[in-house]
Amino acid sequence: xxxxxxxxxxxxxxxxxxxxxxxxxxxxxxxxxxxxxxxxxxxxxxxxxxxxxxxxxxxxxxxxxxxxxxxxxxxxxxxxxxxxxxxxxxxxxxxxxxxxxxxxxxxxxxxxxxxx
Amino acid sequence: xxxxxxxxxxxxxxxxxxxxxxxxxxxxxxxxxxxxxxxxxxxxxxxxxxxxxxxxxxxxxxxxxxxxxxxxxxxxxxxxxxxxxxxxxxxxxxxxxxxxxxxxxxxxxxxxx
Numbered sequence: 189x190x191x192x193x194x195x196x197x198x199x200x201x202x203x204x205x206x207x208x209x210x211x212x213x214x215x216x217x218x219x220x221x222x223x224x225x226x227x228x229x230x231x232x233x234x235x236x237x238x239x240x241x242x243x244x245x246x247x248x249x250x251x252x253x254x255x256x257x258x259x260x261x262x263x264x265x266x267x268x269x270x271x272x273x274x275x276x277x278x279x280x281x282x283x284x285x286x287x288x289x290x291x292x293x294x295x296x297x298x299x300x301x302x303x304x
Numbered sequence: 305x306x307x308x309x310x311x312x313x314x315x316x317x318x319x320x321x322x323x324x325x326x327x328x329x330x331x332x333x334x335x336x337x338x339x340x341x342x343x344x345x346x347x348x349x350x351x352x353x354x355x356x357x358x359x360x361x362x363x364x365x366x367x368x369x370x371x372x373x374x375x376x377x378x379x380x381x382x383x384x385x386x387x388x389x390x391x392x393x394x395x396x397x398x399x400x401x402x403x404x405x406x407x408x409x410x411x412x413x414x415x416x417x
Contacts, residue, residue, distance in 0.1 A: 192346075223405060231392060233347075233408035279346060291362065292406065294346035 190215045192280050192295035199300050201270045208255070209265040209298045211280035219285040222263040223292070224254065227277040236278075239263060240285070267300075275302045306331045308409035310395050315414045317389075325380045325412045327395035333407070334400030336378035340364060341392040341411075350393075353378055354400055382414065389416045 191214040201207040213222065224236040239247045239254045247254045255264040263282075267274055280295040308329045317323045329336065335354050339347040349362030353372040367386025372378055378397075382389045392413050396406040 221404070225408075231394075231411040231413070233394060233396070235405040235407065238405055281347075291349055291352070292347075294348075296344070296346045 190293045192282055192293050194280055194295035194298050196298045199298055201302055203272060203302055203304050204269055206266060206268045207270055209278050211263045211295060213261050213263060213282050215282060217284040221283055221285055223281040224265045225279045225281065227279060270302045272302050272304060275300060308395060308397055308407055310409035310412050312412060315412055317416050319416055320384045322381055322383050325393055327378045327409060328376055329397045330376060331397055331407060333397035335398045337396040337406060338380045339394045341394060389414060
């Protein structure tokens with residue numbers, strides 16, 4: 189069965205420091221995509237970064253990077269130089285890239301608090 | 305500006321009443337989705353539509369109904385048959401069959417008393 193596990197319910201980080209949010213996944217699909225979303229207190233889901241299972245390089249988007257370790261089935265999000273505005277819930281998600289069932293599978297999220 | 309709009313932001317209803325949540329997008333996306341989010345939980349898929357006049361049940365479709373008469377619109381009706389309707393509802397859209405991201409609206413918080 190497909191599953192996303194985020195083991196950190198809550199994390200704290202000092203402003204300007206880097207933080208890693210963990211995500212492990214379980215799937216039998218040969219090709220899949222991994223996503224990270226940010227949900228601030230306003231509620232809207234904001235797409236941050238995408239990693240395809242066959243991508244050779246780790247994805248990066250500005251201060252966000254994805255530490256993709258395929259053999260370990262992990263897709264950790266690294267936020268560099270944390271800002272106060274990074275305080276939010278962060279969700280990891282996965283979907284197969286082939287077949288009829290391409291629904292997104294979501295983790296339970298990690299709450300990040302950035303301290304000034 | 306392109307995006308997804310959901311209205312209203314907050315909605316209150318009495319138990320036993322049906323209520324319809326609006327979702328409109330001007331991104332020219334073929335696929336649209338409805339999710340439900342409860343406190344401390346991830347998102348759960350209610351319904352999705354890959355094309356106009358076609359939609360499929362997600363993981364928790366019971367007590368909900370949808371229509372997709374226009375590409376831009378995907379309204380969700382929460383019926384009186386839904387046993388626990390109080391939740392945060394998020395609408396999303398994506399390019400059809402794309403492996404890439406879904407774009408989300410701001411959500412509607414529904415409270416049923």
